[in-house]
Amino acid sequence: MTPITATEKSQAARGLAGVADVLRQVATGQLQLNEATLLSALARIENASAVIERIDAPVVRKLLALEKTDNENCRVYYRGTNGLRYCYQLESRQVFALFTCTAQGEPSIQLDVAEYAIDYAPGSDCKTASAFRAFAQRHGCEAEQE
Structure with a gap:
């Protein structure tokens, strides 16, 4: 630019x-x-x-901290700095959507993935974690590590 x-x-x-x-x-x-x-x-x-x-302003994304992976429901849960719970849910083959969650952990409101960054992708070898790691890498979801 x-x-x-x-x-x-x-x-x-x-x-x-x-x-x-x-x-x-x-x-x-x-x-x-x-x-x-x-x-x-x-x-x-x-x-x-x-x-x-033409102004090259940095994009500030909200940071989410890894909580857990729910392989049964194809979800990866994160916690925001605001205390809210979020989840990435597998929507179709290799595509995850980001949602805010209800108190029970159910997806509620869909959000724009580009506005959020994750601290870490899940490290387990379950199917959901593996698929999410690939998704996160393709979409640049991980925050810059200092």
Whole structure:
């Protein structure tokens, strides 16, 4: 990804500030919204958006700590730093889905796997653990070890 220059960053900030000013004037009745004003504002937003898309910000994923593997139900359980229980459940051949769990350990709400990282994959040799290790490796689920 190409880093943004200070000039580009400044132009994007001025562009967004200009859009905010135009919208403020329209909202207070100081400026009438017409096609030219709207097109100008949209162009400023598009230019700023192009710069923002190039920002290489690190993705912060929520860390989950390994709890146990449930081979019978094809699940691998983790605990979040928030105290909640999560599980990866085998959905189809070599594909796991991540869920929050009920107090009884049942999958509840499906989550985006990309937003979470695991501390460790299970080390046992059961079928579920083996399949999950392969899945975790393919999907980059493991957190960076320091």
